[in-house]
Amino acid sequence: MCGTSGCSDPANTVTLTDPAKGETAVLRREVHGGHDHDHGPGHHHHHHHDHDEPHTHGPGGEVITLEQAVLAENDRIAARNRGWFETRGVLALNVMSSPGAGKTTLLESTIRALSDRLEIAVIEGDQMTAADAERIRAAGARAIQINTGAGCHLEADMVAEAIEVLDPKPGSLLVIENVGNLVCPAMFDLGERVKVAVISTPEGEDKPLKYPHMFRAAEVVIINKIDLAPHVDFDAAGCADNIRTVNPEARVITLSAKTGAGMEDWLAFLSEQPSTAAS
Numbered sequence: 001m002c003g004t005s006g007c008s009d010p011a012n013t014v015t016l017t018d019p020a021k022g023e024t025a026v027l028r029r030e031v032h033g034g035h036d037h038d039h040g041p042g043h044h045h046h047h048h049h050d051h052d053e054p055h056t057h058g059p060g061g062e063v064i065t066l067e068q069a070v071l072a073e074n075d076r077i078a079a080r081n082r083g084w085f086e087t088r089g090v091l092a093l094n095v096m097s098s099p100g101a102g103k104t105t106l107l108e109s110t111i112r113a114l115s116d117r118l119e120i121a122v123i124e125g126d127q128m129t130a131a132d133a134e135r136i137r138a139a140g141a142r143a144i145q146i147n148t149g150a151g152c153h154l155e156a157d158m159v160a161e162a163i164e165v166l167d168p169k170p171g172s173l174l175v176i177e178n179v180g181n182l183v184c185p186a187m188f189d190l191g192e193r194v195k196v197a198v199i200s201t202p203e204g205e206d207k208p209l210k211y212p213h214m215f216r217a218a219e220v221v222i223i224n225k226i227d228l229a230p231h232v233d234f235d236a237a238g239c240a241d242n243i244r245t246v247n248p249e250a251r252v253i254t255l256s257a258k259t260g261a262g263m264e265d266w267l268a269f270l271s272e273q274p275s276t277a278a279s
Contacts, residue, residue, distance in 0.1 A: 081191025
């Protein structure tokens with residue numbers, strides 16, 4: 001698992017930025033060797049490390065034990081997030097893809113199409129910068145930026161901190177744009193109602209077969225940048241077949257977030273969800 005195999009810096013700092021106020025708070029600073037844990041303001045749902053559990057990466061069951069402990073704690077916080085969303089009727093989506101698939105452009109188009117009748121808020125996940133959160137705010141939605149530093153995915157405790165600040169309104173749509181990565185985000189439940197995977201035509205139609213865990217985890221798969229398909233020799237039908245090979249139940253939506261082609265299918269999906277149907 002990425003949390004124990006080295007893709008997260010052991011001295012990693014995770015920050016949350018509110019572009020509207022220009023404020024930044026440290027959510028997590030961890031140096032396990034020295035046990036320096038600095039968690040953000042009001043941190044009563046923190047990323048837990050049981051120091052009775054081994055932190056070594058040696059042979060045997062030590063790594064597996066640590067992985068299980070990390071995922072179990074994440075699932076506990078995710079369940080609390082989910083209860084919070086359900087109590088308030090907030091439709092929470094976890095949008096995942098490789099970098100450059102067009103997640104932010106999709107969100108911008110969605111906000112512009114729905115913001116006059118639906119309250120939308122966004123949690124942006126990136127390793128660095130608040131550029132995407134600024135784009136979301138310019139499109140007309142409130143946004144919080146989480147920078148994971150060396151981390152390659154969002155976790156439930158990060159989302160819990162973000163929703164304390166963002167405070168999505170009852171009956172609203174909350175979109176969590178995960179860090180660009182087709183592996184690790186699929187492993188971590190954030191408390192969302194729906195996982196959405198986005199693939200773009202330049203990536204090739206075989207991506208679902210190469211990264212089956214991501215596409216198996218997603219209830220909805222969006223094939224984006226369909227306007228580029230003729231120029232990159234992309235087989236849309238073949239891609240849809242590959243998605244259904246790993247996930248026969250997935251709802252496949254083909255669109256171009258840039259041109260608007262196919263966006264009506266995505267908006268129709270959102271309108272069908274209980275929290276947004278009456279909006």
